[in-house]
Amino acid sequence: MSSVSLLGLGAMGAALARTWVSAGHALTVWNRTPGRADIEGAKVAESPHEAVAAGRLVVVCLLDDDSVGAALDGVDISGKDLVNLTTSTPAQARARAAWAEERGARYLDGGIMAVPPMIGVPEAGGYVFYSGSRELFELHRDALAVPVGTKYVGEDPGFAALHDVALLSAMYGMFAGVAHAFALIRREDIDPVAFAPLLGEWIPAMAGPAVRQTAERLKSGDYTTGVVSNLAMQVAGTPTFLATAEGQGVSQELVRPYFELMRRRLDVGSGEEDLTGVVDLLLR
Template sequence: MTDNSPLTLLGTGAMGTALGRAWLAAGHPLTVWNRTPARTAALTAEGAVTAGSAAEAVAANRLVVVCLLDDASVGQALADADLTGRDLVNLTTGTPADARARAAWAEERGARLLDGGIMAVPPMIGTPGAYVLYSGRADLFEEHRDTLAVPAGTRYTGTDPGLAALYDVALLSAMYGMFAGVTHAFALVRREEVAPGEFADVLVPWLHAMAGTAHGTAERLASGDYTGGVVSPLAMQVAGAGTLLRTAQEQGVRTELLRPFLDLMRRRLEAGPATHGAEDIAGLVDLLRP
């Protein structure tokens, strides 16, 4: 592909518009379509060509990027399009099964499909912190890598079309777990003479430091040895859990965001105090996969 290869973008919501602006700014000719035509106006004003239908937009370019609401909307938008010879990059959030089925669906219609998971919010597009996970045909990824890297960094996860979606949802799940902890933490200090901003200044570095423990968990899961290099054994963590719950009670804070994880630790310990007590939390993964 040339440095300024043309492409089509289906979906010009907040994320699609951010992606489109990045491609236009880099000099890529861009054809756009949106179910609500008025939402293409911002990109049209910056040089994009608006197609009258999704089928017309697909016909305009070989590379077609799809950024819609859900998998069903992808099928609806492309239902009347001739996909023969088209390279589809589906950045619509879905499940691994959605991605695999959509890849097979595209192949049956003469197209190649690369699935992607955007690990950014719209304001991050075009910044160093934004990246997109891709999975599917390696040749397709390599052919369009430079164009795809314009709005956000790229990370190829493998030939299984469902891997990018799996990574995406796993990362989002970790994020929401963090959000739950942050919400509980702010609730604990809410009624005290603690300025939220001052607390955030302490909270954020702590979370950054603790995030690194994921590497230790990964090493233990890979080796099967859940006790190697453990700093905070499960028995100690379970013993300290009562303090977390009593503090919440004293502060008048409900524990529904915290208690499920503490209960999971207790269950793991009770299943074998002698063997599991010296582990860290890596063994909890096994409890979630009965």
């Protein structure tokens, strides 16, 4: 079992730490707040310097990119394999990779697609996106896969963060739709618990095919072949949704921006398209 040094013991870091210890890895941990560093079976380092010096594989799971810079300021990371699981932007990940390389370290960036209770539970389906050195990923793949699954997405160190934010952005868009749906029924004699299974089944039934079709159309550039519900028809239906919200006393702020994008696309595109063209409107 390889040794692992882990900097950061928030909820996620602590969950990662426990799985590595349980799997038999020699783990050294450091946390800015010493009281949080009580992980049974792990060696507690007094400083980031000590934690980094303890082994080759150094995993960082801190609040933000500034926290990473502060924790590793002045620390000798030459010869180390630095895996950064701190949530960041693609630009920050690329800059941090260059920073690590300048200091003689190899670098992997990670985007965690899981919440702490999913760590160490394979059936929960969580995983981490990794990008950067493929050689480094392959070298430490087994250790990195102990807490949660792994998905390598490319040599560009910014790709893990980009995949992370892209998926989470889609998630928040879904949450917006869910909030609007529940708001529509909120004042009616409709049991939200009874309504929930309908909503829970409808979303994946619509989203799964739409995601695949959008990807295929973006790749081919053909937005019209095989379209079932065309843009012109869907735009024509949007007043009904807005009027229903108005009638139910529900704000339109979650759905109106997307409807406006649909109408703009109709103005510049073809009514025979599906909704794929909205993607192009978002590019600046």
